[in-house]
Amino acid sequence: MAEMYASAAPFSTNNTDVSVQNLRRSVTYHPSVWRDHFLAYTNDVTEITSAEKEELEKQRERVRSMVVQTPDDSTLKIELIDAIQRLGIGYHFEKEIEESMRKIHNTFDKDKDDDVRVLALRFRLLRQQGYRVPCDVFEKFLDEEGKFKESVMKDVEGMLSLYEASNYGINGEEILDKVLEFSSSHLENLLPQITNQSLSRRVKEALEMPISKTLTRLGSRKFISLYQEDESHNEILLQFAKLDFNVVQKMHQREIHHITRWWEDFEFGKKLPFARDRVVECYFWILGVYFEPKYQTARRFLTKVISITSLLDDIYDVYGTLDELQLLTDAIQRWDISLVDELPPYMRITYEVLLSVYAEMEQEMAKQGQSYRVQYAKQEMIKLVRAYMEEAKWCYSKYFPTIEEYMKLTLVSGAYMMLSTTSLVGMRDPPITKQDFDWITSEPPLLQAASVICRLMDDMVGHGVEQKITLMDIYMKEKGCSKMEACNEFWKQVKKAWKDINEECVEPRAASMEIILRVLNLTRVINLLYVGQDSYGNSDSKTKNLIKSVLVDPLQY
Template sequence: MGSQINASAAPFSSKNLGIEVARRSVTFHPSVWKDYFLSYTSTMTEISSHEERELQRLKEEVKKLLAVTPDDSIHKLDLIDAIQRLGIGYHFERETKESLQYMYDTYRESCYKQNEDLRTIALRFRLLRQQGYYVPCDVFNKFKDQEGKFEESLVSNVRGLLSMYEAAQYGVHGEEILEEALKFSTFHLESMKNNSREISAALEMPIHKSLTRVEMKKFLSIYQEDESHDDVLLKFSILDFNLLQKMHQNEISEITRWWKALEFCEKLPFIRDRAVEGYFWILAVYFEPQYSLARKILTKVIGMASVIDDIYDNYGTLDELVLFTNAIESWNINAVDTLPSYMKYFYKSLLDVYVSIEEELGKIGQTYRIHYAIKELKKLVWAYLEEAKWTYSGYVPTMEEYMKVELVTAGYMMLCTTSLVGIQEHVPKEAFYWITSEPLLILASSVICRLMDDLVGQEFEQKITAVDCYMNEKGVSKEETFAVLRKEIANAWKDINQECLSLTTIPMVIIERVINITRVMNLLYREEDAYTNSKTKLKSLVISVLIQPVTIESYFHL
């Protein structure tokens, strides 16, 4: 890696007026959490035997409910939808898979029944597509008039309109009817959002792009207000959320102690102190109890990657960054002697973290996985170096040059690969070959990550963004550039949808990791960089998911 800079390129004068200053520096706000999570102890987060028994009792009740509800009924569709949105779908994977398989096998027969309404058809379509079943979208033609437009009478069917809006999020390239459905439903729902919390929440963040733990809290009150809600399901989801929250609190306490012991904030005062935010990020990738080891590993890796990002973007001189990149490429403790003092400590810590990860993998007989994690980290820093060369030289690359490098610096290729490293269930080696080959699913995720980051960071980033490159290459306005890049993001979501339907040989557990990583980006980089500026939106999300339990009294008026 590390191609030569094109000396004939146009200078990037607007952002490099101070380029003669060797060391850049940005001041980030300190952690909003300080030592808050250090106060959590194993005693505070302990799950009692009574709570475990009650959870198991309610789980069996929900299983019975699933068993007695006919697969060909709207009640089964609603039940599966509620289970998934309440964040308890991982308890009932076998039962829901069997029901969805039946719905897939009888899809045509069911959709063309005369009494099938818009809401039922759209809900079935969404549940199947989000599970990776390809079902045709022509079933929505029955709701068009003779002129080929959606019937105006649908506007009064609010639940059907909302269901169609959510279903249309799963469209792929060429499905024009879903494009029309999305425009039609969005237009009419916009006029209703002030009178409906459910519509407002959907327009802000559709189900397809939502994070399970965040969605659960939003959906809980909506579900409770639904007259057809099931009390057992409601109680089970509340208890499950609270017990998982205790597990997560125990983990974040452990992560906070690890981070504090590294003393990075004292030794490297130019970095973002975002250990808690990093854990929230990874919790969104996998919140289920069986992924505890994977969460801890990936949180530590994202913490180290965040420091590396700050070294390349905000502090290191170009000469230092060349030395640092070569040291990481060598992956040898002896390379520490070539580094400036502030890099020495971090480099040793970086190697130590990966050694500890390898030791953890040894306990589950999967040490070979560390090779893929290190390889992706090396690829990441080489791309960071190329990016730094552009900044220091004042070179504005073409969009093609930019995206080739910046899809790597987005970090999602590294994160997606490393997300598989700590999964204790079976992950075939072929999955690592696939995910490191930069398949379309990973590239599309990286496009979303990179462009969303650039759209919100263009005003304050001390480096070149896609906005700069496109404006420079095409000679267009910022408004036109933003419109083009947002279209690229929408197309990348269609690529993701397409891949989820076609990657039949890749386990869903892997595909879900990639999509969840994309969803995190979609949440944290909408309208602002919530990771860097974590005092606002992200702080509220951490409080909701990691601090505030759900009080059952609020929903049952006890």
């Protein structure tokens, strides 16, 4: 997973033999972009005043009244629900929205709407909610030759709505494939001709990142400004969305303050200079998995785990010798702090902190009689480091695996199986059961699809810059094809995997939507950070701006 974009002298210690240093791979990552920036966000700075709390509650009830009082069979209702969800305030009204969407589904009539925008919006909202509505509702907009009617092609709002809906397609829905292909290319062609600046921005944003792949918090930050430009916007919704965004941002700033303090106390940046110092980026990653205030504990757990995992990844990928890595792997499999002295000095701090993080999790979950959850998480971490070790053996022995061998191992080493399991440990509402952990650790189709996306997107940006074999190398050799041909095939597989995820999100589901959303959101983060470049390893431009937009800059009233 580590991306290597430059070469530099490796980290050294006085008692390290030169021959051992020569075995180490050479790499330089840019230092932390944020350093101690978030240490300034003390309790005084992030305090949520009584006035803010009162105003938030007052505005929330006004919006709730709007949701309840707007008729479910009206176009206004689906437009209201869409706005609420895209503004990032849907988590306040989950029960009300679910009740409305259930009624809308029960009375769904594919022949009722002749307005393409409205029908596509209704379809998308139902699919988002997990309802398996039929895709043949769009056949009415095709002519006798199977092409879109002229009236549809001239309707930019309708075409945009169709495009967003078609991104919720599952395998076998040929009409949605046709809708997606046509709407995306048609919107691309129309974009230079759109004179309405607000509409032009919405089309551009959608083509870059459709709603189906958008992280809620980041999406709401962008949509609030777009919504404000819309002359027909609802001022009550807009003001509540802004206030809620800023209040929640203060909560997140307080959390990243404590996470940064925890990280800085161990001085990882100084003690492991060969590794990526990315704790803020890790928090941003996990903020994508769950941003809601009720997931504060789960967010803290998972941020610490992914931060340590990033260090482990670099130890195995970049710095450790094979003998050292075997010692670390054995120690983690035995999970015994007394083994720390058997490790090389640079490995000890990582091992100690790894065990302390899981001990912290176990202590907190034991209070609720749920310490068993941490055992599942530990086993997934052990499985991950075993995969890291096998990859290291391949690298040192210059073994060239088959596509099948590579994918079997690297779907695990991509870490998404471990992160998905660990994401459930700190979740309290709704309750997570032992059966849920049994399901997610069985590597179900949902998790397989997410891991495929993670692996393929990682390998596409890593090829040519990583000092190890990637799937690109193996595929080109086995198939006798070019890099472009391999990339085209990988994108086909990524698209299929997204359809697999869409399939797992609609009823009947193998798990609750709350659990499925964790895996879906993890996949959305990969889709954001690994398009075109590794924006995690190289986090000093695009990722820096994304973090700034959700964790630094408040919204202006």
